[in-house]
Amino acid sequence: MSTAIAQRGDTIESLVWRERRAAGAMVANTMQINPGLAERYPLTLPAGHPVTLPDVATVTPVVATVNLWR
Template sequence: MTTPDTVRARDGDTLDALIWRERGLGPADLPAVLAANPGIAARGPILPKGLPVNLPAIAAPAVAVRTDVVNLWD
């Protein structure tokens, strides 16, 4: 598990882009992030630059390694 912390939105950030960049989180994690940031959805799809966003403690997903990939140049 990672620890909760606060990050600031960059110019043009959406919430899903911010949580992906900062923690590697995806759409399934949005409800927890929205719950940790009451009222953030009312700000619209593009977050204001500098807006503090609380990221709750959510384990980053494990990176899957594909073994069924065929390379044409092997």
């Protein structure tokens, strides 16, 4: 894990994209290891706020499945 520092106007998604070039599962895992982050800062993070990011290798991809026959 590493720590990234939010820049002015960063959302959780934009910070994860800038630091890891990833979305989806990486954003979900970032919110899991930073409890309360999305609730405290639903729109933008304050500049200078540290955010712990998971390592790319530890992220479990989210796979959505669709069942066409029920």
